[in-house]
Amino acid sequence: MARRTSTEDQADATGIIAGYLAYQNWIKFHSEEGRLPSLGKYTPNQLFWISYGRFWCALESDDYIKHFLTRLRHSRYMYRVQIPLMNSEEFSKDFKCPSGSKMNPVKKCKIWN
Numbered sequence: 001m002a003r004r005t006s007t008e009d010q011a012d013a014t015g016i017i018a019g020y021l022a023y024q025n026w027i028k029f030h031s032e033e034g035r036l037p038s039l040g041k042y043t044p045n046q047l048f049w050i051s052y053g054r055f056w057c058a059l060e061s062d063d064y065i066k067h068f069l070t071r072l073r074h075s076r077y078m079y080r081v082q083i084p085l086m087n088s089e090e091f092s093k094d095f096k097c098p099s100g101s102k103m104n105p106v107k108k109c110k111i112w113n
Helices: 001-028 043-053 061-070 077-086 091-095
Strands: none
Touching: 001 043, 001 061, 001 077, 043 077, 043 091
């Protein structure tokens, strides 16, 4: 399946990092955003990652998964979130994920620096 979805998977991984770097550049010129009152335990950087994950949030039925795996050239939604984020040094830093944990593996797949 990875071969069928590799170009889209690469686009997900590079797109989220490009978006994050653009957000960091925006902060340089506009100053860091304040914390949202009801979500105060999360930093603005953490909310960036959370918003990406929420974009792909969906309930996948068994029939839907079967259709995805046999007919379409897309990765399951959960992988479109987990894989780009677990390979992102920025995500691991922002959430303080321990080295070697699921969301901060020692060996990361990097497409570009």
